[in-house]
Amino acid sequence: MEIKKEQVSTVNQKNIEAHEGSFDFLANRLGKEGIDVESLIQKLANFQVAIPSWALGAGGTRFGRFSFYGEPSSLEQKLDDVGILHSLTQTAGAISLHIPWDIPTDYRAIKERAVSLGLKFDAVNSNTFQDQKKAPESYRFGSLANSNESIRQQAIDHNIEVLEIGKKLGSKSLTVWLADGSSFPGQTNFQRAFTNTMESLKEIYKDLPEDWKMFIEYKPYEPNFYSTVIQDWGTSHLLANECGDKAYTLVDLGHHLPNTNIEQIVATLMMRGKLGGFHFNDSKYGDDDLTVGSIKPYALFLIFNELVYGMENNSQNPYPAWMIDASHNIKDPLEDLMQSLEAIQEAYAKALLINQSELKDAQEAHDVTLCQEILQNAYRTDVRPLLQRARLKTGGAIDPIKTYRSLAVRKNLIKERGKHSFATGL
Ligand code: PSV
Ligand code: MN
Numbered sequence: 001m002e003i004k005k006e007q008v009s010t011v012n013q014k015n016i017e018a019h020e021g022s023f024d025f026l027a028n029r030l031g032k033e034g035i036d037v038e039s040l041i042q043k044l045a046n047f048q049v050a051i052p053s054w055a056l057g058a059g060g061t062r063f064g065r066f067s068f069y070g071e072p073s074s075l076e077q078k079l080d081d082v083g084i085l086h087s088l089t090q091t092a093g094a095i096s097l098h099i100p101w102d103i104p105t106d107y108r109a110i111k112e113r114a115v116s117l118g119l120k121f122d123a124v125n126s127n128t129f130q131d132q133k134k135a136p137e138s139y140r141f142g143s144l145a146n147s148n149e150s151i152r153q154q155a156i157d158h159n160i161e162v163l164e165i166g167k168k169l170g171s172k173s174l175t176v177w178l179a180d181g182s183s184f185p186g187q188t189n190f191q192r193a194f195t196n197t198m199e200s201l202k203e204i205y206k207d208l209p210e211d212w213k214m215f216i217e218y219k220p221y222e223p224n225f226y227s228t229v230i231q232d233w234g235t236s237h238l239l240a241n242e243c244g245d246k247a248y249t250l251v252d253l254g255h256h257l258p259n260t261n262i263e264q265i266v267a268t269l270m271m272r273g274k275l276g277g278f279h280f281n282d283s284k285y286g287d288d289d290l291t292v293g294s295i296k297p298y299a300l301f302l303i304f305n306e307l308v309y310g311m312e313n314n315s316q317n318p319y320p321a322w323m324i325d326a327s328h329n330i331k332d333p334l335e336d337l338m339q340s341l342e343a344i345q346e347a348y349a350k351a352l353l354i355n356q357s358e359l360k361d362a363q364e365a366h367d368v369t370l371c372q373e374i375l376q377n378a379y380r381t382d383v384r385p386l387l388q389r390a391r392l393k394t395g396g397a398i399d400p401i402k403t404y405r406s407l408a409v410r411k412n413l414i415k416e417r418g419k420h421s422f423a424t425g426l
Contacts, residue, residue: 216240291326293344
Protein backbone atom coordinates (compact mmCIF):
# COMPACT_ATOMS: atom_id res chain seq x y z
CA MET A 1 0.00 0.00 0.00
CA GLU A 2 1.21 3.48 -0.87
CA ILE A 3 -0.19 6.71 0.52
CA LYS A 4 -0.73 9.38 -2.11
CA LYS A 5 0.06 13.05 -1.45
CA GLU A 6 -3.56 13.97 -2.25
CA GLN A 7 -4.86 11.61 0.43
CA VAL A 8 -2.67 13.30 3.02
CA SER A 9 -3.64 16.79 1.93
CA THR A 10 -7.36 15.93 1.99
CA VAL A 11 -7.06 14.93 5.65
CA ASN A 12 -4.88 17.98 6.32
CA GLN A 13 -7.66 20.27 5.12
CA LYS A 14 -9.76 19.18 8.08
CA ASN A 15 -7.05 20.13 10.58
CA ILE A 16 -5.59 23.18 8.90
CA GLU A 17 -7.57 25.82 10.77
CA ALA A 18 -6.66 24.52 14.20
CA HIS A 19 -3.03 24.19 13.10
CA GLU A 20 -2.82 27.73 11.80
CA GLY A 21 -4.27 29.15 14.99
CA SER A 22 -1.76 27.39 17.24
CA PHE A 23 1.15 27.97 14.87
CA ASP A 24 0.55 31.71 14.56
CA PHE A 25 0.30 32.05 18.31
CA LEU A 26 3.59 30.22 18.90
CA ALA A 27 5.48 31.79 15.97
CA ASN A 28 4.47 35.21 17.20
CA ARG A 29 5.78 34.50 20.70
CA LEU A 30 9.03 32.96 19.45
CA GLY A 31 9.56 35.77 16.96
CA LYS A 32 9.36 38.30 19.80
CA GLU A 33 12.04 36.31 21.63
CA GLY A 34 14.30 36.72 18.62
CA ILE A 35 14.00 33.15 17.33
CA ASP A 36 14.19 32.63 13.59
CA VAL A 37 11.12 30.41 13.24
CA GLU A 38 11.60 29.70 9.53
CA SER A 39 15.13 28.37 9.95
CA LEU A 40 14.02 26.27 12.91
CA ILE A 41 11.28 24.73 10.78
CA GLN A 42 13.81 24.04 8.04
CA LYS A 43 16.06 22.23 10.52
CA LEU A 44 13.14 20.07 11.61
CA ALA A 45 12.25 19.32 8.00
CA ASN A 46 15.85 18.27 7.29
CA PHE A 47 16.10 15.94 10.28
CA GLN A 48 15.67 12.37 9.02
CA VAL A 49 15.67 9.26 11.17
CA ALA A 50 16.29 5.77 9.80
CA ILE A 51 13.80 3.00 10.53
CA PRO A 52 15.32 -0.43 11.15
CA SER A 53 13.99 -3.21 8.99
CA TRP A 54 13.39 -5.31 12.11
CA ALA A 55 11.09 -2.82 13.80
CA LEU A 56 8.19 -3.14 11.41
CA GLY A 57 6.77 -6.32 12.82
CA ALA A 58 5.62 -7.03 16.33
CA GLY A 59 8.40 -7.22 18.87
CA GLY A 60 8.52 -9.78 21.58
CA THR A 61 10.05 -10.77 24.85
CA ARG A 62 11.71 -14.03 25.83
CA PHE A 63 8.26 -15.07 27.04
CA GLY A 64 6.62 -14.82 23.68
CA ARG A 65 5.58 -12.72 20.77
CA PHE A 66 2.09 -11.57 19.88
CA SER A 67 1.87 -11.14 16.16
CA PHE A 68 0.47 -7.90 14.83
CA TYR A 69 -1.82 -8.39 11.88
CA GLY A 70 -0.70 -7.40 8.40
CA GLU A 71 3.02 -7.45 9.20
CA PRO A 72 5.40 -7.07 6.25
CA SER A 73 6.63 -10.51 5.23
CA SER A 74 9.26 -9.46 2.70
CA LEU A 75 11.88 -6.75 2.37
CA GLU A 76 9.75 -5.11 -0.32
CA GLN A 77 6.84 -4.85 2.10
CA LYS A 78 9.13 -3.50 4.81
CA LEU A 79 10.19 -0.76 2.43
CA ASP A 80 6.53 -0.06 1.76
CA ASP A 81 5.91 0.32 5.49
CA VAL A 82 8.77 2.79 5.85
CA GLY A 83 7.35 4.54 2.77
CA ILE A 84 4.04 4.88 4.62
CA LEU A 85 5.79 6.34 7.65
CA HIS A 86 7.74 8.71 5.47
CA SER A 87 4.76 9.94 3.49
CA LEU A 88 2.93 10.79 6.71
CA THR A 89 5.82 12.22 8.72
CA GLN A 90 8.40 13.24 6.07
CA THR A 91 10.95 12.34 8.76
CA ALA A 92 11.63 8.68 8.08
CA GLY A 93 13.60 8.93 4.85
CA ALA A 94 15.88 5.93 5.39
CA ILE A 95 15.86 2.24 6.23
CA SER A 96 18.56 0.32 8.07
CA LEU A 97 18.88 -3.37 7.19
CA HIS A 98 19.85 -6.20 9.51
CA ILE A 99 21.70 -9.02 7.78
CA PRO A 100 20.84 -11.88 7.35
CA TRP A 101 17.24 -11.06 8.30
CA ASP A 102 16.84 -8.87 5.23
CA ILE A 103 19.15 -9.85 2.41
CA PRO A 104 17.81 -8.44 -0.86
CA THR A 105 17.23 -10.94 -3.65
CA ASP A 106 16.87 -8.45 -6.48
CA TYR A 107 19.08 -5.44 -5.74
CA ARG A 108 17.94 -3.40 -8.68
CA ALA A 109 14.28 -3.80 -7.85
CA ILE A 110 14.85 -3.00 -4.18
CA LYS A 111 16.85 0.10 -5.00
CA GLU A 112 14.23 1.29 -7.46
CA ARG A 113 11.51 0.77 -4.91
CA ALA A 114 13.46 2.72 -2.31
CA VAL A 115 13.97 5.60 -4.74
CA SER A 116 10.29 5.68 -5.63
CA LEU A 117 9.39 5.88 -1.93
CA GLY A 118 11.99 8.59 -1.28
CA LEU A 119 14.10 6.31 0.94
CA LYS A 120 17.85 5.87 1.36
CA PHE A 121 19.70 2.88 2.76
CA ASP A 122 21.24 3.80 6.09
CA ALA A 123 23.75 1.70 8.08
CA VAL A 124 23.80 -2.05 7.48
CA ASN A 125 23.85 -4.14 10.65
CA SER A 126 25.65 -7.43 11.08
CA ASN A 127 24.31 -10.25 13.21
CA THR A 128 26.71 -12.50 15.05
CA PHE A 129 24.39 -12.91 18.02
CA GLN A 130 22.32 -15.67 16.41
CA ASP A 131 23.47 -18.85 14.74
CA GLN A 132 22.63 -19.01 11.07
CA LYS A 133 21.26 -22.06 9.33
CA LYS A 134 24.01 -24.22 7.81
CA ALA A 135 26.78 -22.11 9.39
CA PRO A 136 29.64 -24.44 10.37
CA GLU A 137 30.40 -22.61 13.63
CA SER A 138 28.21 -21.55 16.55
CA TYR A 139 28.24 -18.19 18.36
CA ARG A 140 27.05 -19.72 21.59
CA PHE A 141 30.25 -18.64 23.32
CA GLY A 142 30.87 -15.47 21.36
CA SER A 143 31.79 -14.30 17.89
CA LEU A 144 34.49 -11.66 17.33
CA ALA A 145 35.75 -12.22 20.89
CA ASN A 146 35.69 -16.00 20.77
CA SER A 147 38.83 -17.84 21.85
CA ASN A 148 38.40 -20.12 18.83
CA GLU A 149 40.01 -18.71 15.71
CA SER A 150 37.70 -20.26 13.15
CA ILE A 151 34.63 -18.94 14.97
CA ARG A 152 36.16 -15.47 14.96
CA GLN A 153 36.94 -15.83 11.27
CA GLN A 154 33.36 -16.81 10.47
CA ALA A 155 32.15 -13.68 12.29
CA ILE A 156 34.69 -11.48 10.48
CA ASP A 157 33.66 -12.97 7.12
CA HIS A 158 30.01 -12.31 7.93
CA ASN A 159 30.73 -8.63 8.61
CA ILE A 160 32.64 -8.39 5.33
CA GLU A 161 29.69 -9.98 3.53
CA VAL A 162 27.41 -7.36 5.15
CA LEU A 163 29.71 -4.66 3.80
CA GLU A 164 29.37 -6.12 0.32
CA ILE A 165 25.58 -6.10 0.58
CA GLY A 166 25.62 -2.52 1.85
CA LYS A 167 27.88 -1.43 -1.01
CA LYS A 168 25.37 -2.73 -3.54
CA LEU A 169 22.58 -0.75 -1.87
CA GLY A 170 24.43 2.53 -1.44
CA SER A 171 24.79 2.30 2.35
CA LYS A 172 27.74 4.15 3.81
CA SER A 173 28.11 2.60 7.24
CA LEU A 174 28.31 -0.68 9.09
CA THR A 175 27.01 -1.09 12.64
CA VAL A 176 28.57 -3.80 14.76
CA TRP A 177 26.82 -4.83 17.92
CA LEU A 178 28.21 -7.84 19.74
CA ALA A 179 26.42 -10.07 22.19
CA ASP A 180 29.84 -11.40 23.20
CA GLY A 181 30.58 -11.62 26.89
CA SER A 182 30.05 -14.08 29.67
CA SER A 183 27.17 -15.17 31.82
CA PHE A 184 29.22 -16.40 34.77
CA PRO A 185 32.34 -15.15 36.55
CA GLY A 186 35.41 -16.99 35.41
CA GLN A 187 33.86 -18.03 32.11
CA THR A 188 36.19 -15.89 30.00
CA ASN A 189 39.41 -14.00 30.34
CA PHE A 190 38.53 -10.28 29.99
CA GLN A 191 41.86 -9.28 28.47
CA ARG A 192 41.92 -12.05 25.87
CA ALA A 193 38.28 -11.41 24.94
CA PHE A 194 39.01 -7.70 24.47
CA THR A 195 42.15 -8.35 22.43
CA ASN A 196 40.37 -10.84 20.18
CA THR A 197 37.56 -8.33 19.62
CA MET A 198 40.01 -5.58 18.79
CA GLU A 199 41.94 -7.74 16.30
CA SER A 200 38.71 -8.95 14.69
CA LEU A 201 37.34 -5.41 14.34
CA LYS A 202 40.62 -4.33 12.76
CA GLU A 203 40.26 -7.13 10.19
CA ILE A 204 36.74 -5.90 9.30
CA TYR A 205 37.96 -2.32 9.22
CA LYS A 206 40.55 -3.23 6.58
CA ASP A 207 37.67 -3.93 4.19
CA LEU A 208 35.78 -0.73 4.97
CA PRO A 209 35.57 1.47 1.84
CA GLU A 210 37.17 4.92 2.04
CA ASP A 211 33.85 6.76 2.26
CA TRP A 212 32.31 4.41 4.85
CA LYS A 213 32.09 4.54 8.62
CA MET A 214 32.09 1.73 11.13
CA PHE A 215 29.90 2.17 14.20
CA ILE A 216 30.75 0.20 17.34
CA GLU A 217 27.75 -0.22 19.63
CA TYR A 218 28.12 -0.94 23.35
CA LYS A 219 25.79 -2.51 25.89
CA PRO A 220 26.39 -3.37 29.56
CA TYR A 221 24.47 -6.64 29.68
CA GLU A 222 22.13 -8.93 27.75
CA PRO A 223 22.10 -11.55 26.39
CA ASN A 224 25.14 -12.18 28.57
CA PHE A 225 24.43 -11.35 32.17
CA TYR A 226 27.81 -11.21 33.89
CA SER A 227 29.89 -9.26 31.41
CA THR A 228 29.85 -7.95 27.87
CA VAL A 229 33.08 -7.38 25.95
CA ILE A 230 32.03 -3.92 24.75
CA GLN A 231 30.25 -2.89 27.90
CA ASP A 232 30.37 0.89 27.76
CA TRP A 233 31.15 3.96 25.66
CA GLY A 234 34.73 4.05 26.91
CA THR A 235 35.41 0.54 25.66
CA SER A 236 33.75 1.32 22.34
CA HIS A 237 35.75 4.55 22.04
CA LEU A 238 38.96 2.70 22.77
CA LEU A 239 38.20 0.16 20.05
CA ALA A 240 37.17 2.85 17.58
CA ASN A 241 40.44 4.68 18.18
CA GLU A 242 42.41 1.46 17.69
CA CYS A 243 40.63 0.78 14.39
CA GLY A 244 41.11 4.24 12.87
CA ASP A 245 39.51 7.47 11.72
CA LYS A 246 36.51 5.83 10.10
CA ALA A 247 35.46 4.00 13.26
CA TYR A 248 33.08 5.63 15.73
CA THR A 249 31.08 4.92 18.84
CA LEU A 250 27.35 4.33 18.53
CA VAL A 251 25.11 5.33 21.43
CA ASP A 252 21.91 3.34 21.94
CA LEU A 253 19.78 5.04 24.60
CA GLY A 254 18.77 1.71 26.15
CA HIS A 255 22.32 0.47 26.55
CA HIS A 256 23.16 2.10 29.86
CA LEU A 257 22.80 1.17 33.47
CA PRO A 258 19.95 3.05 35.22
CA ASN A 259 20.45 6.81 35.67
CA THR A 260 23.60 7.02 33.55
CA ASN A 261 24.19 10.60 32.42
CA ILE A 262 23.88 9.89 28.69
CA GLU A 263 24.01 13.57 27.73
CA GLN A 264 27.49 13.82 29.21
CA ILE A 265 28.62 10.80 27.18
CA VAL A 266 27.26 12.50 24.06
CA ALA A 267 29.12 15.71 24.88
CA THR A 268 32.45 13.93 25.41
CA LEU A 269 32.18 11.83 22.27
CA MET A 270 31.24 14.78 20.07
CA MET A 271 34.05 16.88 21.49
CA ARG A 272 36.42 14.07 20.47
CA GLY A 273 34.75 13.74 17.05
CA LYS A 274 33.76 10.16 17.74
CA LEU A 275 29.98 10.03 17.96
CA GLY A 276 29.00 8.21 14.78
CA GLY A 277 25.56 6.78 15.30
CA PHE A 278 22.59 7.03 17.56
CA HIS A 279 19.81 4.55 18.38
CA PHE A 280 16.64 6.04 19.90
CA ASN A 281 14.30 4.24 22.29
CA ASP A 282 13.19 4.66 25.89
CA SER A 283 13.35 2.52 28.99
CA LYS A 284 12.30 2.25 32.57
CA TYR A 285 14.47 -0.61 33.74
CA GLY A 286 16.95 -1.90 31.16
CA ASP A 287 17.07 -2.21 27.39
CA ASP A 288 13.27 -2.05 27.31
CA ASP A 289 13.16 -0.68 23.75
CA LEU A 290 10.03 1.33 24.47
CA THR A 291 8.62 4.18 22.40
CA VAL A 292 10.98 7.16 22.37
CA GLY A 293 9.92 9.80 24.88
CA SER A 294 7.36 7.58 26.60
CA ILE A 295 9.23 7.36 29.92
CA LYS A 296 11.93 10.03 30.20
CA PRO A 297 11.19 12.88 27.80
CA TYR A 298 13.20 15.41 29.85
CA ALA A 299 16.30 13.20 29.67
CA LEU A 300 15.82 13.01 25.91
CA PHE A 301 15.63 16.81 25.75
CA LEU A 302 18.88 17.13 27.74
CA ILE A 303 20.53 14.67 25.36
CA PHE A 304 19.31 16.74 22.42
CA ASN A 305 20.69 19.85 24.04
CA GLU A 306 24.16 18.25 23.84
CA LEU A 307 23.53 16.93 20.32
CA VAL A 308 22.52 20.37 19.11
CA TYR A 309 25.50 21.95 20.86
CA GLY A 310 27.79 19.33 19.31
CA MET A 311 26.32 19.73 15.83
CA GLU A 312 26.85 23.48 16.05
CA ASN A 313 30.26 23.54 17.71
CA ASN A 314 32.06 20.28 16.94
CA SER A 315 32.91 20.32 13.25
CA GLN A 316 35.36 17.50 14.05
CA ASN A 317 32.34 15.22 14.62
CA PRO A 318 30.54 13.92 11.53
CA TYR A 319 26.79 14.36 11.27
CA PRO A 320 25.48 11.40 13.32
CA ALA A 321 23.43 8.60 11.77
CA TRP A 322 20.04 8.61 13.52
CA MET A 323 17.98 5.47 13.91
CA ILE A 324 15.05 4.27 16.01
CA ASP A 325 15.88 0.98 17.72
CA ALA A 326 12.65 0.14 19.51
CA SER A 327 10.40 -2.84 19.80
CA HIS A 328 6.62 -2.89 19.88
CA ASN A 329 5.13 -5.55 22.06
CA ILE A 330 1.56 -4.44 22.15
CA LYS A 331 1.12 -1.48 19.83
CA ASP A 332 0.75 -1.27 16.07
CA PRO A 333 4.44 -0.95 15.07
CA LEU A 334 3.73 1.84 12.60
CA GLU A 335 1.79 3.88 15.15
CA ASP A 336 4.52 3.28 17.70
CA LEU A 337 7.19 4.44 15.25
CA MET A 338 5.21 7.59 14.46
CA GLN A 339 5.02 8.34 18.17
CA SER A 340 8.79 7.86 18.42
CA LEU A 341 9.43 10.13 15.45
CA GLU A 342 7.24 12.81 17.01
CA ALA A 343 9.06 12.55 20.34
CA ILE A 344 12.47 12.83 18.64
CA GLN A 345 11.43 15.89 16.66
CA GLU A 346 9.89 17.43 19.74
CA ALA A 347 13.05 17.03 21.79
CA TYR A 348 15.11 18.37 18.89
CA ALA A 349 12.85 21.42 18.45
CA LYS A 350 12.94 22.20 22.17
CA ALA A 351 16.72 21.92 22.23
CA LEU A 352 16.89 24.33 19.29
CA LEU A 353 14.95 26.86 21.36
CA ILE A 354 17.66 27.03 24.01
CA ASN A 355 19.44 30.33 23.85
CA GLN A 356 23.02 29.05 23.95
CA SER A 357 24.68 32.40 24.44
CA GLU A 358 22.38 33.30 27.34
CA LEU A 359 23.07 29.90 28.82
CA LYS A 360 26.81 30.43 28.50
CA ASP A 361 26.57 33.80 30.23
CA ALA A 362 24.49 32.32 33.03
CA GLN A 363 26.97 29.45 33.40
CA GLU A 364 29.88 31.83 33.57
CA ALA A 365 28.08 34.01 36.11
CA HIS A 366 27.42 30.83 38.10
CA ASP A 367 23.74 31.75 38.09
CA VAL A 368 22.48 28.24 38.64
CA THR A 369 18.83 29.27 38.89
CA LEU A 370 18.95 31.08 35.56
CA CYS A 371 20.71 28.12 33.89
CA GLN A 372 17.84 25.90 34.92
CA GLU A 373 15.25 28.49 33.88
CA ILE A 374 16.76 28.72 30.40
CA LEU A 375 16.61 24.96 29.90
CA GLN A 376 13.17 24.55 31.39
CA ASN A 377 11.62 27.47 29.53
CA ALA A 378 12.61 25.76 26.31
CA TYR A 379 11.43 22.38 27.55
CA ARG A 380 8.04 23.68 28.65
CA THR A 381 7.25 25.22 25.27
CA ASP A 382 4.68 23.24 23.32
CA VAL A 383 6.55 22.95 20.01
CA ARG A 384 4.09 20.67 18.27
CA PRO A 385 2.81 23.41 15.93
CA LEU A 386 6.39 23.77 14.62
CA LEU A 387 6.55 20.05 13.87
CA GLN A 388 3.19 20.24 12.14
CA ARG A 389 4.38 23.17 10.04
CA ALA A 390 7.57 21.33 9.04
CA ARG A 391 5.49 18.35 7.91
CA LEU A 392 2.99 20.52 6.09
CA LYS A 393 5.79 22.26 4.26
CA THR A 394 7.23 18.96 3.02
CA GLY A 395 3.93 17.28 2.10
CA GLY A 396 3.43 15.29 5.29
CA ALA A 397 0.45 15.08 7.60
CA ILE A 398 -0.42 17.68 10.22
CA ASP A 399 -1.34 14.78 12.47
CA PRO A 400 0.30 11.55 11.23
CA ILE A 401 -1.47 9.11 13.55
CA LYS A 402 -4.92 10.62 12.98
CA THR A 403 -4.28 10.51 9.23
CA TYR A 404 -3.03 6.92 9.41
CA ARG A 405 -6.21 5.95 11.22
CA SER A 406 -8.54 7.91 9.01
CA LEU A 407 -6.98 6.28 5.93
CA ALA A 408 -7.48 2.89 7.62
CA VAL A 409 -3.90 1.94 6.74
CA ARG A 410 -3.64 -1.13 8.98
CA LYS A 411 -6.97 -2.47 7.70
CA ASN A 412 -5.71 -2.09 4.15
CA LEU A 413 -2.42 -3.79 4.98
CA ILE A 414 -4.27 -6.73 6.49
CA LYS A 415 -6.43 -6.94 3.37
CA GLU A 416 -3.31 -6.91 1.17
CA ARG A 417 -1.05 -9.19 3.23
CA GLY A 418 -3.43 -11.29 5.26
CA LYS A 419 -3.85 -11.42 8.99
CA HIS A 420 -1.02 -13.79 9.78
CA SER A 421 1.85 -12.50 7.66
CA PHE A 422 5.04 -12.53 9.71
CA ALA A 423 8.01 -10.16 9.73
CA THR A 424 11.59 -11.40 10.17
CA GLY A 425 13.55 -10.04 13.10
CA LEU A 426 13.90 -10.88 16.73
C1 PSV B 1 21.01 -4.76 20.56
O1 PSV B 1 20.24 -4.66 21.71
C2 PSV B 1 20.57 -3.74 19.52
O2 PSV B 1 20.43 -2.49 20.10
C3 PSV B 1 21.53 -3.68 18.37
O3 PSV B 1 21.49 -2.43 17.74
C4 PSV B 1 20.97 -4.72 17.49
O4 PSV B 1 21.51 -4.79 16.25
C5 PSV B 1 19.49 -4.36 17.58
O5 PSV B 1 19.33 -4.06 18.96
C6 PSV B 1 18.52 -5.37 17.10
O6 PSV B 1 18.62 -6.56 17.76
MN1 MN C 1 20.82 -0.64 19.06
